[in-house]
Amino acid sequence: MTSWWDLIEGGQSTPEWPYPIRYGQESRISTDVLVLGGGIAGCHAAISAARRGASVVIVEKGHIRRSGQGGAGVDHWQAACANPCSTVSPEEYTRAIVDGFAGYDCGPMRYAQCRESWDAALDCERMGVQIRDVHGEFEGAEFRDPETQLLFCYDYESRHSLRVYGDTMKPCLHKETVRLGIKTYNRVMATSLLTEDGKAGVRVVGATGVNVRTGELYVFRAKATVLAMAHPRREWVFSTELNGGAATFADLNIVGDGHAMAWNAGAELAGMERSYDTAGGFAYIQYGVGYPDNTWFGCTMVDARGKPVPWFDGSGRELAAVRDRFLPRDGQKFMLIGGGLTGSSVTPQTQGNHIDDSLAERIRSGEVVLPLYADLPSLPAHERRAIFGLMVGNEGKTRVPVYETYTRAGFDPDQDMLQAPIMPPDAYRSPHYPAGVSVPQWREIFGGGLMVDWDLRSSLEGLYGAGRSVYGAGDHSGAATSGRYAGRRAADYARDASGPAVDEDQLETERARVYAPLQKRPESMGWKELNAGICRIMQDYCGQFRSEETLLRGLRLLAEVREAELTRGYAANPHELGRVLECHTILTVAEIVMHASLARRASSEHLDFRRLDYPAVDPPEWRKLSPIRRDHGEVKTRDVPLDYHLQPPYASTYEENYVAHGGSSPDTGGA
């Protein structure tokens, strides 16, 4: 293969664009259910809707076989409360998580997850994913149930979450979509939602997309649409030059296109003011350094002199044996661990075992000497292989860059320790320490997204949400289950819905916007500069500390960028066209975040949200959601109780609402 250096040193010109250019050409497609985003939630939504008898189309920016955050794998499958060994009910798990997030979580989506996570795992098994230790690799291990051959993680007593061999997850989902006759448009970036009569705030009737290899425009007409393009990223910090694997923890293609499209169509978004600090491109390769949580949970950490760092339970009691790390303390029903469920996101009742209680102090006092190392050799053999083998071998982004590369280079977990990130003492308190040292002004949106009802329907008729498109925290099984649920509801709606019609004026406006970056001007700029400029505004005007004055200044600057620099964004080929259009998204999402931050006139520990002009932290009158939407150019907000999903017109229990809205996951068959 010719490298960049070969071209430069050999004096050759840059290669020709390898795909046919089809700017201005257009395809029109009609379907019952349109799924935007072919990641975990999107695949499950499409499969679910197709099994319900609907015609289904998926639009995917990358290639469905490996796209999205679950594309490279999954090692832990959470909330499988209905598995035969679990001692935790869906209701208990839902309440524990919703309470852990102080109510700022999506109750309907969380309950559907706890009810259907096990069914979804069985469904994936039927599609070919290995969810059990069928080869007896861990026979005799405490975390293995001999009868079912299931392998559990984190909490070996209550057994609510599984270790899975999830490296093949996306290829198996992809195969199932093909088997069901679902048509996927790969390499097509969805760019806008189409609405009835081209108006905002009304029924959604489809979407537009542009092929990021050929530049061809696609017009999708649909009775129902499922938004499954995950959450926004790259608003505050982004660089492709620093650390490819960790320039963003998520997939590079994920920027929040769905959020921007929903906003432009007039849908309500909730929780967009919430964010946390990140290390951005300065992060270590995810899970490629030793640490004691999530994928590496339970690992012994030692300091530079080989001295073990102590472990504690949720009550602060030091744990003596390795085994104790995986067991709830006396009187504790179950622990919540992994996938960001640490620190402030769990209640004292479900607080898991951890090493960080006094580590910062011990480092400061010199008792613990940096750097730390993950001491794999000292672990019992099954634990060692569960981490460096099963977990690191199947976790997203780790199989090839970490497991295979380290192994090929001679790393042997039976003998070798792996260094942990070198960090200042306080970094260990961050729930995101696997990524390295975070900076307060560099942030990532956490959990903001579509406001939904018990059908996972947005505020717009015909538009449903799944996975990280929806407000609230989420993980892999949460995406799978909400996809199944939303797919069912969308298919049911489509069955009785009238035929959708495309408004040609709306389409023309979008066509002009999509192709505008193809015009080269003397002052043109590339997508990386645009992305960096927007990030700088977000860092300076919407960082950790916010105030009305600063946010309004930030909004003015963003408006200037929209009028000036954004119109000068230039794309030399269809790939760059997609990247420039992503900058349109990033700018829109930045505006949404600033508006949402203006709407919340109080600070909040739970949301990691600080208003200098409203310093009261979590005052009772602000324990609520303040979803926002755009209406005729104005931003509208309203107050919604955190438990709106258990208030009239809904029933007061999760179970009743779930059943009334088509729960019970009847669509796992079809094999």
Ligand SMILES: Cc1cc2nc3c(=O)[nH]c(=O)nc-3n(C[C@H](O)[C@H](O)[C@H](O)COP(=O)(O)OP(=O)(O)OC[C@H]3O[C@@H](n4cnc5c(N)ncnc54)[C@H](O)[C@@H]3O)c2cc1C
């Ligand atoms: C490295 C890593 C490891 C993880 N490991 C675990 C784990 O072990 N367990 C766990 O529970 N969770 C894990 N997660 C989280 C989990 O992967 C996500 O919660 C889950 O994938 C979210 O599903 P989703 O469908 O919402 O988003 P995704 O799976 O990310 O799918 C979004 C899809 O939308 C597509 N898309 C985006 N924009 C457009 C557009 N404009 N047009 C068309 N398509 C578009 C993307 O290409 C992508 O395919 C991990 C995440 C990462 C990043």
